[in-house]
Amino acid sequence: MENIITVKDVTFFYPGEEIPTLKGVTLDVHKGEWLSIVGHNGSGKSTLAKMLNGLLLPNEGAVYVSSYTTERPDDIWEVRRQVGMVFQNPDNQFVGTSVQDDIAFGLENFGVPRDEMVKRISESVERVGMEAFLNQEPHQLSGGQKQRVAIAGILAQKPSVIVLDEATSMLDPIGRIEVIETVRELNQKEGITVISITHDLEEALSADRVVVMKMGEKAAEGIPEDIFQQRELLKSAGLDLPFSLKLSEALRQQGVELDKSYLTQEELVNALWKLA
Amino acid sequence: MLQNVIIGQYYPASSPLHRMDSRSKLIAAFFYLFIVFLANSWVTYGLLVAFTAVTITLSKVPLRFLYKGLKPILILVVFTMLLHVFLTKEGELLYKAGFLEIYEGGIIQGVFIAMRLLLLVLMTSLLTLTTTPIDITDGLEHLLGPLKKWKLPVHEFALMMSISLRFIPTLLQETEKIMKAQMARGADFTSGPIKERAKAFVPLLVPLFVSSFKRAEELALAMEARGYRGGEGRTRLRALEWHKRDTFALLLLLLLTASLLLLRS
Numbered sequence: 001m002e003n004i005i006t007v008k009d010v011t012f013f014y015p016g017e018e019i020p021t022l023k024g025v026t027l028d029v030h031k032g033e034w035l036s037i038v039g040h041n042g043s044g045k046s047t048l049a050k051m052l053n054g055l056l057l058p059n060e061g062a063v064y065v066s067s068y069t070t071e072r073p074d075d076i077w078e079v080r081r082q083v084g085m086v087f088q089n090p091d092n093q094f095v096g097t098s099v100q101d102d103i104a105f106g107l108e109n110f111g112v113p114r115d116e117m118v119k120r121i122s123e124s125v126e127r128v129g130m131e132a133f134l135n136q137e138p139h140q141l142s143g144g145q146k147q148r149v150a151i152a153g154i155l156a157q158k159p160s161v162i163v164l165d166e167a168t169s170m171l172d173p174i175g176r177i178e179v180i181e182t183v184r185e186l187n188q189k190e191g192i193t194v195i196s197i198t199h200d201l202e203e204a205l206s207a208d209r210v211v212v213m214k215m216g217e218k219a220a221e222g223i224p225e226d227i228f229q230q231r232e233l234l235k236s237a238g239l240d241l242p243f244s245l246k247l248s249e250a251l252r253q254q255g256v257e258l259d260k261s262y263l264t265q266e267e268l269v270n271a272l273w274k275l276a
Numbered sequence: 277m278l279q280n281v282i283i284g285q286y287y288p289a290s291s292p293l294h295r296m297d298s299r300s301k302l303i304a305a306f307f308y309l310f311i312v313f314l315a316n317s318w319v320t321y322g323l324l325v326a327f328t329a330v331t332i333t334l335s336k337v338p339l340r341f342l343y344k345g346l347k348p349i350l351i352l353v354v355f356t357m358l359l360h361v362f363l364t365k366e367g368e369l370l371y372k373a374g375f376l377e378i379y380e381g382g383i384i385q386g387v388f389i390a391m392r393l394l395l396l397v398l399m400t401s402l403l404t405l406t407t408t409p410i411d412i413t414d415g416l417e418h419l420l421g422p423l424k425k426w427k428l429p430v431h432e433f434a435l436m437m438s439i440s441l442r443f444i445p446t447l448l449q450e451t452e453k454i455m456k457a458q459m460a461r462g463a464d465f466t467s468g469p470i471k472e473r474a475k476a477f478v479p480l481l482v483p484l485f486v487s488s489f490k491r492a493e494e495l496a497l498a499m500e501a502r503g504y505r506g507g508e509g510r511t512r513l514r515a516l517e518w519h520k521r522d523t524f525a526l527l528l529l530l531l532l533t534a535s536l537l538l539l540r541s
Binding site for chain 2 (some may be wrong): 045053055065077080081084085087089091093094095096097101104105106107108109110111112113117118119137138139153154157236
């Protein structure tokens with residue numbers, strides 16, 4: 001499979017610190033996949049995210065995005081255009097005074113001509129379902145709507161990768177679903193690669209692949225079904241198992257005859273009602 | 277409470293003045309500041325008053341809004357007027373009581389100065405009443421653009437202004453939240469002597485400052501992630517359009533200046 005991002009043996013120290021935040025991390029991101037990077041606070045997952053678009057540069061090793069690399073200063077801008085990033089706090093990434101001004105911000109930075117800008121803005125608000133809010137001001141929007149505007153701002157730049165850096169952790173459940181569904185549609189219909197950084201394993205369930213970070217190192221990598229069987233590993237990485245998994249385990253301990261531990265609620269329900 | 281906060285004092289309406297380009301309005305207001313000083317007789321002041329009155333009517337801004345803007349400076353107007361009435365010793369002596377002498381020239385001078393101040397404030401508040409703060413920022417950035425040659429950070433200044441405007445409602449919401457949180461812990465912002473009340477605001481301001489710095493840092497990171505690298509090579513979505521009416525307005529102002537120059541004594 002073709003790689004869109006390659007992280008090669010990356011080690012990183014924050015200035016003045018003795019212990020590296022990332023220790024020799026190597027990672028391939030395939031084109032069009034949904035990759036979840038999970039880990040506890042301080043596991044280095046957010047630092048890893050900031051390596052992907054050159055917000056931080058590795059002390060050792062290198063990051064490649066298609067044919068570009070964050071090593072070369074001339075490439076950085078193209079890397080940032082290709083790898084869009086949605087941050088945690090919906091308010092603190094809203095630069096413009098209205099929805100359309102905010103979407104335009106990135107385009108203005110890349111010197112897109114005005115006519116083209118107008119076209120791309122109306123196209124990208126439609127893709128996130130915010131076309132009715134074009135002239136709204138940020139304080140009139142909910143957290144989920146602001147995050148969708150952030151996504152629209154990235155889409156307008158015609159990116160190949162969207163990185164969600166804990167983008168749903170400050171949202172209410174409805175806002176969370178809103179954002180995840182929007183991104184899933186972009187991932188499935190338009191083949192945009194999604195990297196979601198999270199400590200919420202429920203969110204990682206729907207990923208194509210999961211990477212577990214622990215103490216600045218890659219502790220495991222694989223499809224969710226395999227990763228979630230490694231309970232000890234997840235626990236030692238400080239992660240809370242998804243509810244259906246915990247429930248099916250508890251049921252098995254109580255003597256309910258389930259043939260395996262189920263990852264999603266739907267699977268578990270299906271298995272349960274079939275029991276005699 | 278926050279839904280009603282109007283930033284600046286913009287009065288939304290659709291009038292010829294509202295539709296004017298912010299650049300022409302800025303130039304006109306600035307120019308007006310100087311030509312007001314040309315007037316020195318009843319005729320010239322009459323001309324200025326008439327011009328200002330017509331502009332106010334055209335703007336469709338209700339008079340009570342203008343009055344609200346005038347209120348803070350009314351004391352100043354009255355004070356300077358009295359100063360001139362008592363201290364100018366020209367023309368016929370009208371009244372004398374002890375050391376107090378009022379001359380005809382003093383009254384005329386006092387009225388003129390009061391009119392001058394009122395006209396100045398009226399015209400400048402018309403600018404902010406008919407132009408949104410963000411349009412004023414855009415206009416300023418365009419007008420001051422040539423100063424970039426002398427390394428003046430015009431673009432950075434304009435971006436700072438627009439980001440501040442954008443964050444005013446956000447910070448107000450946050451203030452309200454912190455206030456409620458402190459009130460829930462027994463803080464009292466509304467009663468007691470002034471000194472105590474001022475002290476009560478410390479636990480409000482400290483968290484607000486801390487979070488503002490955090491916001492600023494995160495915003496800077498988000499801006500960088502979206503490819504921000506200063507004003508060079510940037511295009512802009514907001515376009516200012518100079519219409520015929522803008523040229524016309526400025527020509528009208530030139531005409532006014534010419535008449536003032538001719539009629540002044």
